């Protein structure tokens with residue numbers, strides 16, 4: 001296995017427009033939350049970007065995944081497509097979640113290999129880690145236990161892409177990069193209560209409570225769980241940074257590497273939204289995994305990158321976006 005400790009050029013993690021010039025880039029999930037931000041950044045470079053919708057190519061179907069690659073013939077694939085959602089949504093139809101993510105990932109790597117793509121960058125998840133690994137998740141801990149029961153189907157379906165990347169590297173010298181993302185949030189997130197993650201769910205609730213003068217809002221669980229929140233525009237940058245400088249099947253955690261309790265998130269959001277009413281923690285709702293904070297040492301060493309946006313600033317921008325796009329955001333499920 002290659003040396004994952006090699007440092008990239010010391011350029012502060014800035015993207016390199018020259019890398020992208022005349023490249024053809026396929027972004028799966030390019031109309032989705034993270035994917036659309038990746039496409040936005042790429043639109044500033046002189047590359048050709050293709051972001052097909054599911055009705056054009058259903059990537060769960062191998063023939064369609066292969067046709068997508070054959071027709072577009074990309075130099076590089078960013079695999080951002082995933083079926084998922086917050087803790088509530090994870091419990092609804094978990095078998096489909098498992099199957100679709102597993103098969104879509106396997107298809108993209110195999111079709112990418114057959115099409116002679118130079119690199120596939122996969123966006124993975126911290127749900128792939130063991131459920132009780134402690135206060136900081138290091139890449140070496142990935143195989144030390146079973147994921148938390150609330151997300152194991154999703155976490156393992158994505159984790160198999162690490163295995164596929166490793167084995168394809170060994171046998172075919174195929175270049176698949178796997179990024180393990182912290183909890184994403186930001187503009188264009190899913191705000192529908194059936195699917196939302198905590199940040200979007202709470203922003204919707206806080207903004208509505210503020211508008212309607214409600215005296216009380218509810219927050220799921222105990223408020224004690226800890227998450228590592230990554231602003232989506234920062235995430236788009238690091239995904240492209242990895243495409244530029246990282247060539248190794250060893251996965252890399254990406255995020256701020258800073259644990260924030262749900263209680264701290266709630267306090268910061270109350271402040272940002274200007275909500276002063278009561279906050280009730282609903283213990284009948286699940287907490288999920290106790291802690292999901294990433295050790296980002298490998299990210300700093302190998303990508304030479306760190307996020308630019310503080311949690312408060314990211315929340316401020318997301319609240320602002322939501323207030324201006326509320327009608328459309330509330331519809332999107």
Ligand code: GDP
Pocket residue numbers: 085086087088151183196197198199201202218219220221222225227262285286287288289292
């Ligand atoms: P997870 O990282 O997979 O657990 O993703 P979530 O973003 O769905 O949940 C993170 C934490 O936020 C969990 O401890 C939830 O109990 C807590 N949480 C508090 N209120 C909410 C809410 O309204 N929706 C969601 N999804 N989570 C909430």
